[in-house]
Amino acid sequence: MIDLKACPLWLYRLLPFLRWWPNVTAHTFKADSVAALTGALIVLPQAVAFATIAGLPPEYGLYAAMVPAVVAALWGSSWHLVSGPTTAISIVVFAAISPLAEPGSPQFVTLVLTLTFLAGAIQLAMGLARLGGLVNFISHTVIIGFTAGAAILIAASQIKNFFGLDMPRGAHFHEVLIHFGSHLTDIQPWVATVGAATLAAGILARRYLPKLPYMIVAMVVGSVTAAVLNARLGQEATGILTVGALAASFPPLSMPDFSLTAIKQTIFPATIIAVLALTEAVAIARSVATRSDQRIDSNQEFVGQGLSNLAGSFFSGYASSGSFNRSGVNYASGAKTPLAAAMSALFLLLIVLLVAPLAAYLPVPSMAAILFIVAWSLIDFHHIGEIVKRHKRERVVLALTFVGTLVDLEKGIFLGILVSLLFYLYRTSQPSIRELVPDPAELRNPRRKFVAKTPDTATCPQMPILRVEGSIFFGAVEHVQRHFRNVDEADPDKKNLLITARAIGFIDLAGAEMLAKESNRRRKLGGNLYLVGVQPDFCEMLRRSGQVDTVGEDQIFRHKGEALQAIYPRLDNEICRRCTARIFDECHVALPDGTPRAVADQREAEAALARLHAQGATAS
Structure with missing residues (x-):
């Protein structure tokens, strides 16, 4: 039997999970299992919603929460970080690939896989180059502004599904608002009714039923509302579409497009996703680590995130990162080791095999309503208020990042990083x-x-x-x-x-x-x-x-x-x-020449008195 505690340092670096594996006991395994099951129940509706944001078939969100989550847990450094699809990454994926291919099409999926592979390769290279400290130069204000802008874009992208409108693909934020304002008379009332019922149920469940997953409650209410309307009026009259049954299977093998054209099209957004995902993951890992009294190795976290995206690109997963909600729940549920995050992927697979057919009853406007709630929760109103009130320079960084994200999501975060670094350099250049x-x-x-x-x-x-x-x-x-x-x-x-x-x-x-x-x-x-x-x-x-x-x-x-x-x-x-x-x-x-101060003062007084006498004699 191999003594894991006596492994050489190079083996620990190659297989970092060997460091914590000896700590797994019957007690920790039980605690990790409970946390894993809780996390799997939470990620199920989230993963479907995030895949919708990314323009992918719903099951791809589930795939992104399986293999990548296992790899990130085993090769990362955090005990509690849970990786998978996230809102910010999903909206960047959609913004980057939707101008190149029809969302949901095979070409779209293939380009997303290429994007994911390149993002993972960049992350892994940064980790191996020991560049983990670079995330410290991305200010919290930039992340707040970018997230708020991404939240608005998420809500804007779901207006057509919530109200049953036809909108041009790839429309910019201002174009969506103009189109919506000029087509108010085209709103489909029954579609909007289902969306409103789902939205109300989600808001009320989140406020008054905190122990229940509000997304599931909202989905059930929306599905029942749609079923009643379709039964009475007919689906053709209501115009209510459903998501469709999910594929109940293991994550299928996939192959990114490694052609020069595909790489040229995706390398820039892949760099953005790599930086954003690493910032998100390390920030979340450090946040949870302050409560669990753990030290995070940013470089190892880079490696773990890079390997997880590389693996995900070959198992039908799209770009993933650390999730704050799921990581927080993982810690609060009593997880003791990273095994909990890895096991949550296995529990998710079992749950998907059981509930996948039920997605055929999930209305599209209900998904839009849930994404409205997700978008609202992403906006950090507290910190935005503090920045606007108290920090003049940070206010500028926040505004430019937010507006830049609305104008061009791919470049918005880089604009914020650039401006914040310029302010930092200005401050340091004036000690x-x-x-x-x-x-x-x-x-x-x-x-x-x-x-x-x-x-x-x-x-x-x-x-x-x-x-x-x-x-x-x-x-x-x-x-x-x-x-x-x-x-x-x-x-x-x-x-x-x-x-x-x-x-x-x-x-x-x-x-x-x-x-x-x-x-x-x-x-x-x-x-x-x-x-x-x-x-x-x-x-x-x-x-x-x-x-x-x-x-x-x-x-x-x-x-x-x-x-x-x-x-x-x-x-x-x-x-x-x-x-x-x-x-x-x-x-x-004394004076500098060593003359005692008392003697010097007496001499100065005598000299002053002599000057007075001389002045008096001159005057007389």
Whole structure:
């Protein structure tokens, strides 16, 4: 018998499920089975709805929740993440492929499989390249704006099914609204009645029957309503269409189209889906992990998602990602290991074999009504309100992502990412620079506590103290250098400058060169540049760039007390003699040349008295 705990590291990387497999016991298996059955019941109506959004036959949503879910669970890193079809991915699939082929047609399905394969390949490549940290650069605001825009598009795409209208295929959002407004008289009343009954039942069930799956309740009510109307008036009179019976079978083998034409048509949307799906999956995994006290490996999650989509493309599944609803339910249901997510796919298969024929009674307007509810639930009104009220720049990112998604869903999320990164670069290129002074209340404190300067605070006439908070890199050099030069340009006596560098997170070659130039400039003025609280990485960059000698190792200090004791004797003795601010402890002890302060003050008083006598004699 193989001892899994003694496996080499390379085997763990190749088969990551070996890490948690020894934790599977009779107790965890029972808990995982309950969670898996709960998840299978929930995913059944969702998968059918998501496949409808994607323009695929309903059973393809079920297939996407089977093999991909198993592979993602075994090769991912999260204990509770459940993968499968999702709303956002489904709407991107539809938007990308519907202009190329008729939704639901064999050509459409084949292109979707190619799209799924390419998305999986991109995800796997990113995981193997250890690019998991890239998802941190996609802000939460972008995801909120994109999801809200996708929700509106979902609702718009189902208007024709809800009201029984004919609409041109691939119409843009504004075209759908214009067409709907100009064809209000063509609404089929019985179709709309079934949709309204389903919508009302879903809303009421979600609010007053939280323990029951609201989608199933709404489907039953819609199906009964349609059956009654068809029985009394006839299907030709009502115009109510049904989804049709689902294929009750294992996910059939499939083959993507690997022709150059198909790859060219799908590579760009595949990249969007890959990035969006990875962001969604990692964000959900981290969210659940905060409750389960687990650490998520983003790179392994990339690998798991990539392999799941690669496998799904050969088992009739379309692009999948982590599902927040199903992952949350999986955790809340008591799942202990990723085996629960894998088993949910098996339970789903058994359920499909039993209930697939019942889909023949499911009305199309009922599916549209359910998707209206799904779309509404996708819009995060709480966070949107907070962003609009409190965050000016995030408000712009949200608006551009939302509008960009409505105009062109494939490019909307990239527009949001680009704008958010531009704001990020703008912020980092302008690190906060504050002037500090020693705390007057703790002048004798050996720790030399510094506080922010206020308009009433006295400052040193020779050496201001600046705190730089942020990174000094090529994009921030001009901003930092301008602040340094403003000091002596406003007051020529301030030839010295002390920089507290503890809050400087990173410095690059351009930043090191800027400090060297500033040090040389101040030496020519008769002063110097001093650094205190320098971190090891900061010093290492100065050494590697060859600038440590230019700055001067004797100008670099670890602690404030050490710095002030070394710098004070280098200050201008005459300016210190006349100074009344005396903000440093050393100022009260002696002048920079070592003359005791009491003696210096007495001499200054005698000199002032002599000047007064001289002025009096001159006046007389």
